[in-house]
Amino acid sequence: MPARDLTARALVGYRRLRERTDVYSRLAALEAEVQEQRQLNRRIAELTDVVAELLIPLQDRDPGRAEELLDAYRARI
Amino acid sequence: MTLLSNAVAEVTDDGVLVRGVDVPLVLSVDGHYVWSLTPARDGRPARGGLLVPWPAVLRPFLEGRARVRIADVRGEVVLHDADVVLGSGRGRIEIVDRSGHPLCIDKVGHLTRSFEATGEEVRDEILAGTQRALRDLREFAGVEAYLNYGALLGAVREGRMLAHDSDTDVCYLSRHSSPADVITESYAVERVMRERGWSLLRMSGGDIKLLLPLSDGRVCHIDVFVAFFAPTVGAGPFFQLGNRSGDLAREAIVPVSTITLHGYEFPAPADPEAMLAFVYGPHWRVPDPSFRYADPPAGVRRLDGWLRGFRTHMGGWTGWYQGPARKVPRKGSPFARWVHRQLPKGEKIVDLGTGTGRDALFLARRGRDVRAVDFSRASVATVRRRAARSGLSDRVVADQLILGELRSTLLLAARLARDPHHLYARHLLGALDTAATDQLWLLARTALRWGGRLFLEFAAAGDGVPEPEPAGLLRRLDPEIVADRIRAAGGVVEHLTVGEGTDLRGRPDPRTARMRVAWPVVPVPVERNPAHARP
Numbered sequence: 001m002p003a004r005d006l007t008a009r010a011l012v013g014y015r016r017l018r019e020r021t022d023v024y025s026r027l028a029a030l031e032a033e034v035q036e037q038r039q040l041n042r043r044i045a046e047l048t049d050v051v052a053e054l055l056i057p058l059q060d061r062d063p064g065r066a067e068e069l070l071d072a073y074r075a076r077i
Numbered sequence: 078m079t080l081l082s083n084a085v086a087e088v089t090d091d092g093v094l095v096r097g098v099d100v101p102l103v104l105s106v107d108g109h110y111v112w113s114l115t116p117a118r119d120g121r122p123a124r125g126g127l128l129v130p131w132p133a134v135l136r137p138f139l140e141g142r143a144r145v146r147i148a149d150v151r152g153e154v155v156l157h158d159a160d161v162v163l164g165s166g167r168g169r170i171e172i173v174d175r176s177g178h179p180l181c182i183d184k185v186g187h188l189t190r191s192f193e194a195t196g197e198e199v200r201d202e203i204l205a206g207t208q209r210a211l212r213d214l215r216e217f218a219g220v221e222a223y224l225n226y227g228a229l230l231g232a233v234r235e236g237r238m239l240a241h242d243s244d245t246d247v248c249y250l251s252r253h254s255s256p257a258d259v260i261t262e263s264y265a266v267e268r269v270m271r272e273r274g275w276s277l278l279r280m281s282g283g284d285i286k287l288l289l290p291l292s293d294g295r296v297c298h299i300d301v302f303v304a305f306f307a308p309t310v311g312a313g314p315f316f317q318l319g320n321r322s323g324d325l326a327r328e329a330i331v332p333v334s335t336i337t338l339h340g341y342e343f344p345a346p347a348d349p350e351a352m353l354a355f356v357y358g359p360h361w362r363v364p365d366p367s368f369r370y371a372d373p374p375a376g377v378r379r380l381d382g383w384l385r386g387f388r389t390h391m392g393g394w395t396g397w398y399q400g401p402a403r404k405v406p407r408k409g410s411p412f413a414r415w416v417h418r419q420l421p422k423g424e425k426i427v428d429l430g431t432g433t434g435r436d437a438l439f440l441a442r443r444g445r446d447v448r449a450v451d452f453s454r455a456s457v458a459t460v461r462r463r464a465a466r467s468g469l470s471d472r473v474v475a476d477q478l479i480l481g482e483l484r485s486t487l488l489l490a491a492r493l494a495r496d497p498h499h500l501y502a503r504h505l506l507g508a509l510d511t512a513a514t515d516q517l518w519l520l521a522r523t524a525l526r527w528g529g530r531l532f533l534e535f536a537a538a539g540d541g542v543p544e545p546e547p548a549g550l551l552r553r554l555d556p557e558i559v560a561d562r563i564r565a566a567g568g569v570v571e572h573l574t575v576g577e578g579t580d581l582r583g584r585p586d587p588r589t590a591r592m593r594v595a596w597p598v599v600p601v602p603v604e605r606n607p608a609h610a611r612p
Contacts, residue, residue, distance in 0.1 A: 034382070035378070035381075035382045039386060041257040041384075042386070043483060045282065046260075046483040047483065049261055053268075
């Protein structure tokens with residue numbers, strides 16, 4: 001096989017290898033990102049718990065002040 | 078699986094060397110069950126056979142003489158039954174706890190007491206406690222709880238507790254499928270169980286450990302694991318903590334059946350055999366004390382992502398507090414002296430990651446009220462004990478803070494909002510992951526709105542400096558990157574130096590960073606919080 005063909009074939013092989021390596025690194029990054037998203041579950045649960053168990057009962061204790069805070073909060077979102 | 082007629086086992090300081098065996102074996106010392114091993118899985122090739130090294134937790138006990146018996150699980154084929162001499166050979170090998178109770182290795186590699194070494198009376202206490210836990214879960218927490226794992230296996234296969242088991246496990250089938258809802262439900266279950274008088278530990282977003290004190294001084298752990306069906310691709314759909322995942326029909330679990338164990342009735346899965354096959358595989362009917370779970374990695378990865386992460390290094394730190402931390406100096410660190418000098422007399426401090434409490438006690442002795450917090454219960458207990466001994470209990474409040482847990486962090490932030498404290502963290506930052514670090518900035522931003530300061534000391538990264546101890550728990554950080562993160566979280570770095578300091582054990586460290594950080598002051602109505610006197 002002429003040297004030029006050999007070079008061309010080697011280049012094709014090299015590009016394929018590079019693409020494959022690139023796919024592996026993208027896959028690893030994707031897995032890490034998926035895991036990050038899974039971790040949001042615990043954060044959502046913690047926030048839900050704080051609101052349901054702490055903020056709502058606090059409002060029961062001091063409804064006037066809670067209304068004031070809620071109004072102020074609402075005005076800023 | 079084979080056990081050849083010429084099978085032999087040799088006991089050496091390195092471990093157990095076996096030839097001609099590929100079945101699980103049971104090792105007893107002076108008549109007490111200690112360890113189960115599967116040579117093909119646990120061993121490495123050596124001297125024409127397989128050498129199974131002693132588990133690390135057993136090694137401290139292996140000094141002296143004892144009669145060691147190694148046999149197959151049924152005890153029908155004995156490979157070794159003779160006196161052995163290990164280590165110096167002086168004295169008798171005794172694998173016992175501090176009260177002299179025999180110990181064995183459980184299936185996750187921990188040293189524990191087994192039911193074989195447990196008296197009938199204590200066994201009844203464990204069963205009655207498990208029954209009470211299940212009743213509380215079903216009647217008060219309102220979840221579909223059932224007996225599972227070793228106790229269920231013992232009940233179905235042998236009609237009694239398994240000799241080599243050490244604790245009991247229960248599960249409940251969540252009515253939810255979204256992990257966030259499953260976790261919220263687990264928090265609610267925890268609250269109910271605390272109200273019912275249980276002392277407990279949270280192990281993950283989906284399991285808690287009930288602590289049942291026994292009359293022999295031991296504490297039995299009853300794990301309460303969640304199980305749920307999650308609509309996932311490529312794993313499950315059924316998940317059950319510990320780490321199980323795969324296919325199991327809902328009808329195999331509910332409506333629950335009833336099973337009897339040593340005269341005690343328990344709720345059990347609707348089809349106990351199907352559950353046991355799911356948990357232990359198709360050969361669950363054949364006793365194998367050296368059994369280990371083969372959990373699908375995709376399922377473990379999901380459970381890790383959904384439910385875990387906030388207490389990854391808790392065991393490591395507890396081990397450190399119970400051992401090397403004894404060498405931590407008792408007097409205050411140079412950093413504590415530096416901080417104390419900068420603050421007006423009497424202003425309060427939170428010592429975040431207080432460890433042995435050396436600096437918390439130092440600051441309290443200098444007349445400051447100190448809230449000492451740490452994520453390790455071993456640390457909190459140490460600080461409380463030392464504060465009491467030094468007559469400083471009224472100045473030092475020790476409590477648990479898990480920075481990786483948002484609830485725990487928000488709760489401290491809420492307390493500090495009405496009770497101004499400065500924040501102090503020596504060698505804490507290098508122990509935190511990204512999520513916990515972000516929550517430290519959140520805590521600082523909310524707790525220092527009155528004008529307080531955050532003081533940080535940590536091992537700084539640099540060329541040729543060794544990694545700090547404890548290895549694997551603490552790491553060096555680039556002070557410039559830390560400063561950037563603080564600025565991104567709204568903080569102002571007022572002071573940053575890198576120079577010679579001391580490590581956790583008080584030894585010189587050539588690169589130690591010190592920082593003083595402020596957050597913008599947010600005016601708080603004076604009439605609502607007169608304590609906020611400082612501008």
